[in-house]
Amino acid sequence: MNNENNGALLFPTRPSLQRSLLWIAFIALLYFAAARFSLLFVFQPEGIAAVWPPTGIFLSAILLTRRDLRRWLTGVLFITDFIAEMLTGTPWVVSLIYALVLTGDAVLSSWLLLRFVGESINFKRIRELAAWLLLSVILSNALASLISASASSQLLPGTSFWNSWKWWMASDGIGNLLVTPLILSWVAWGRTRPGVQNPKRVLEAAALFLLLALLNYLAFDQLSEYGLFSLFLIYLTFPFFVWAAFHFEVRGVALASAILAVIAVNFAINGRLANILGTGSSLDVVITVQLYLAIMALPPLFLATSVSERKQAEEAVRQNEMLLRSVLETMPVGVWLIDRTGKITQGNPAGRKIWAGAKYVDISDYGAYKGWWVETGELIQPDEWAAARAITRGETSLDEEIEIECFDDTHKHVLNSAVPLRDIQGGITGAIVVNQDITGRKQVQEKIAQLNATLEQRVEERTAQLKDAQEQLVRQERLALLGQLAGSVGHELRNPLGVISNAIYFLKMSQQDAAEIIKEYLNIIEKEVRLSDKIVTDLLDFARIKPVEGEPASASELIRQTLERFPAPKSVQVTLDIPADLPQVYADPQHVVQILGNLTLNAYQAMVSAAGMSNEGQLTLQAVAQDDLILIKVNDNGAGISPENMKKIFEPLFTTKPKGIGLGLAVSMKLAEANGGRLEVQSEAGKGSTFTLYLPKYKAEL
Amino acid sequence: MSDQTTILVVDDNPPMVKTMADILELKGYEVHAAYSGKEALEILRRYKVHILLTDVVMPDMDGVTLYRRTRNSHPKLITFLMTAYAADEIIQRGLAEGIKTVLTKPIDIDLFLMLVLAVEQTYIHPQ
Numbered sequence: 163m164n165n166e167n168n169g170a171l172l173f174p175t176r177p178s179l180q181r182s183l184l185w186i187a188f189i190a191l192l193y194f195a196a197a198r199f200s201l202l203f204v205f206q207p208e209g210i211a212a213v214w215p216p217t218g219i220f221l222s223a224i225l226l227t228r229r230d231l232r233r234w235l236t237g238v239l240f241i242t243d244f245i246a247e248m249l250t251g252t253p254w255v256v257s258l259i260y261a262l263v264l265t266g267d268a269v270l271s272s273w274l275l276l277r278f279v280g281e282s283i284n285f286k287r288i289r290e291l292a293a294w295l296l297l298s299v300i301l302s303n304a305l306a307s308l309i310s311a312s313a314s315s316q317l318l319p320g321t322s323f324w325n326s327w328k329w330w331m332a333s334d335g336i337g338n339l340l341v342t343p344l345i346l347s348w349v350a351w352g353r354t355r356p357g358v359q360n361p362k363r364v365l366e367a368a369a370l371f372l373l374l375a376l377l378n379y380l381a382f383d384q385l386s387e388y389g390l391f392s393l394f395l396i397y398l399t400f401p402f403f404v405w406a407a408f409h410f411e412v413r414g415v416a417l418a419s420a421i422l423a424v425i426a427v428n429f430a431i432n433g434r435l436a437n438i439l440g441t442g443s444s445l446d447v448v449i450t451v452q453l454y455l456a457i458m459a460l461p462p463l464f465l466a467t468s469v470s471e472r473k474q475a476e477e478a479v480r481q482n483e484m485l486l487r488s489v490l491e492t493m494p495v496g497v498w499l500i501d502r503t504g505k506i507t508q509g510n511p512a513g514r515k516i517w518a519g520a521k522y523v524d525i526s527d528y529g530a531y532k533g534w535w536v537e538t539g540e541l542i543q544p545d546e547w548a549a550a551r552a553i554t555r556g557e558t559s560l561d562e563e564i565e566i567e568c569f570d571d572t573h574k575h576v577l578n579s580a581v582p583l584r585d586i587q588g589g590i591t592g593a594i595v596v597n598q599d600i601t602g603r604k605q606v607q608e609k610i611a612q613l614n615a616t617l618e619q620r621v622e623e624r625t626a627q628l629k630d631a632q633e634q635l636v637r638q639e640r641l642a643l644l645g646q647l648a649g650s651v652g653h654e655l656r657n658p659l660g661v662i663s664n665a666i667y668f669l670k671m672s673q674q675d676a677a678e679i680i681k682e683y684l685n686i687i688e689k690e691v692r693l694s695d696k697i698v699t700d701l702l703d704f705a706r707i708k709p710v711e712g713e714p715a716s717a718s719e720l721i722r723q724t725l726e727r728f729p730a731p732k733s734v735q736v737t738l739d740i741p742a743d744l745p746q747v748y749a750d751p752q753h754v755v756q757i758l759g760n761l762t763l764n765a766y767q768a769m770v771s772a773a774g775m776s777n778e779g780q781l782t783l784q785a786v787a788q789d790d791l792i793l794i795k796v797n798d799n800g801a802g803i804s805p806e807n808m809k810k811i812f813e814p815l816f817t818t819k820p821k822g823i824g825l826g827l828a829v830s831m832k833l834a835e836a837n838g839g840r841l842e843v844q845s846e847a848g849k850g851s852t853f854t855l856y857l858p859k860y861k862a863e864l
Numbered sequence: 865m866s867d868q869t870t871i872l873v874v875d876d877n878p879p880m881v882k883t884m885a886d887i888l889e890l891k892g893y894e895v896h897a898a899y900s901g902k903e904a905l906e907i908l909r910r911y912k913v914h915i916l917l918t919d920v921v922m923p924d925m926d927g928v929t930l931y932r933r934t935r936n937s938h939p940k941l942i943t944f945l946m947t948a949y950a951a952d953e954i955i956q957r958g959l960a961e962g963i964k965t966v967l968t969k970p971i972d973i974d975l976f977l978m979l980v981l982a983v984e985q986t987y988i989h990p991q
Contacts, residue, residue: 660969664883
């Protein structure tokens with residue numbers, strides 16, 4: 163097929179005017195040539211063509227032409243036909259009628275086919291073939307023949323209506339029968355199979371058609387020689403038609419028929435078949451040849467079409483199988499196919515990957531696959547596998563969670579499903595098993611669970627922190643308020659305390675001869691005033707730490723001052739452990755004395771309260787240098803601090819003493835920090851405590 | 865006038881003034897008492913005073929202001945502050961301007977007497 167012939171079909175967009183004109187002209191030329199050629203082979207004296215190929219050309223041309231060009235094509239072919247008829251010397255009225263009838267036949271045929279079959283007809287389905295045969299070759303042709311026969315019998319003298327109808331019907335019918343499948347099937351093939359052909363196929367086709375032509379020629383040659391006796395010879399080519407039908411489908415059969423027609427008609431025209439019938443009438447020969455052609459062409463056409471249908475069906479099955487295969491291969495889940503006996507026949511790549519291999523075993527050997535029920539942890543018995551249950555009991559199992567041991571000894575978590583396959587009668591024909599590897603998902607789930615747990619823990623921790631912070635805040639607010647209160651109360655208290663203190667001093671000084679009891683009471687008052695002052699001082703210090711007036715100071719001197727201000731009770735023995743070469747501290751001496759005072763007072767009280775008291779109180783004051791720091795340790799063997807109190811002792815307003823407002827250690831800590839140091843404690847309930855004051859070491863260059 | 869050292873005690877709290885004055889009188893000092901800055905200045909105009917012991921926080925004027933008012937008329941006056949607060953900006957300023965020291969209430973009388981003695985020996989009756 164050349165491009166010009168199917169050009170209109172290859173371009174679905176509207177072709178240019180030039181292209182359309184070329185297409186129509188080409189068809190017209192082809193039609194004209196075919197018509198003229200056919201008119202050359204006319205049986206004389208009746209003037210009947212044995213075969214009228216233009217009918218097939220006309221119909222095919224309409225079907226192959228774009229819808230909007232069809233009417234133009236039809237018109238042009240009508241004129242072409244008219245001219246061709248005229249040129250053979252047919253009266254113009256008859257020519258006009260013949261051309262009209264031929265055109266009408268083609269138009270009716272194509273309309274019927276388009277209406278009942280559809281746009282694309284390529285004889286690949288029995289339905290198309292049968293429809294074409296009935297609607298076009300027989301029905302439309304018969305109607306057209308009626309008109310032309312009427313015209314012939316009326317206008318041409320000596321022409322019988324029925325004979326004319328038969329001949330017209332037969333020669334047009336054969337023309338349609340031979341040419342339409344030839345053109346349409348080859349065009350369809352050219353459209354679907356462009357490009358280089360397999361040389362073997364070409365060779366086979368050449369051999370087939372040459373042999374067919376040769377054999378047919380010989381058959382006719384023999385037939386012309388030996389008459390009716392050798393009539394069977396011309397049917398010997400039938401196997402070639404079968405061959406063509408199987409290997410080359412409709413286009414092969416159509417080509418074979420065309421070859422047959424050319425040879426047969428040639429013999430008939432040349433009168434070489436005249437003697438076989440014995441009648442000598444050329445019309446009888448025409449009918450015989452036409453019948454021969456119809457008999458030879460029709461069964462192989464149906465055979466070829468059914469072969470095509472079969473091939474299409476096979477192709478569809480193959481496509482389906484390929485689709486199924488690619489679905490199986492690309493599916494991310496493992497799929498196993500099991501036949502009706504329970505034998506595992508196939509596993510897809512995902513399935514083989516899950517199991518790290520495959521064993522295509524019978525149902526009795528399912529034990530080759532090792533798995534455990536996740537719920538119970540029990541080994542899955544061979545007959546407990548979902549596949550076995552699907553085959554033996556027709557059970558459908560979905561997403562059974564199992565743990566498997568793969569063929570590389572790794573373990574995986576898998577969701578296992580099995581579905582039985584059934585035929586129409588409901589018999590089990592096999593099963594499909596699906597494995598889904600959820601090892602990763604499982605791990606992720608566990609991780610998420612873990613994360614959730616940690617998250618909960620973190621939330622708890624954070625909540626606790628927030629609660630602490632809130633409590634801290636509340637405490638701080640309380641303390642701020644306390645600070646303000648302490649400031650004013652302290653000030654207001656110090657004045658009366660100062661007056662009392664003065665008064666005592668005056669009394670002690672002026673009443674030196676007073677009774678002992680009075681002196682004793684004066685002492686008591688004095689002591690309590692001092693204690694009150696201490697409390698007020700703590701309060702004020704806490705409310706506002708005095709600015710640090712750092713200076714170099716000797717730790718031993720500060721300790722001495724402390725012990726002087728807060729002398730130890732009689733029951734307490736004080737030990738000092740201070741190296742002579744201890745470097746000086748850099749701090750506010752008053753602050754240090756205040757801190758150490760707090761610590762020693764606490765120690766005294768701890769030892770006194772611990773005493774019922776078997777052993778003596780031991781207070782050790784130790785000072786050591788450590789890097790840039792001087793450590794002053796105040797160690798006692800008193801009551802110690804219980805673990806639950808350890809955290810709170812530096813908090814303001816915490817106290818275990820019956821007297822005291824719980825500011826001493828809090829103030830000490832603040833003072834230590836204000837001086838660039840810190841305060842730490844180690845303690846064991848019942849054994850005593852060690853408070854360590856860290857202070858910066860004095861450096862000369864400071 | 866005799867060599868006797870005269871001390872002016874100023875505080876808006878009368879018992880404080882009285883106890884302080886009684887103690888100092890008992891110790892042999894001549895003591896004047898005032899209950900406000902205004903009264904203190906009045907006494908200073910009328911009597912010779914060696915040592916001024918004044919409270920810091922008082923209704924009419926604070927102790928440091930009182931000290932400043934005495935600077936020109938009594939350049940030799942030795943001034944001590946007494947306060948319920950330990951550290952205050954105004955006190956620091958007073959100390960920088962020439963006030964001898966500040967005593968925290970309740971006052972350590974022995975310490976104060978030692979200071980007075982030292983002042984007597986250094987400024988009032990230098991040997």
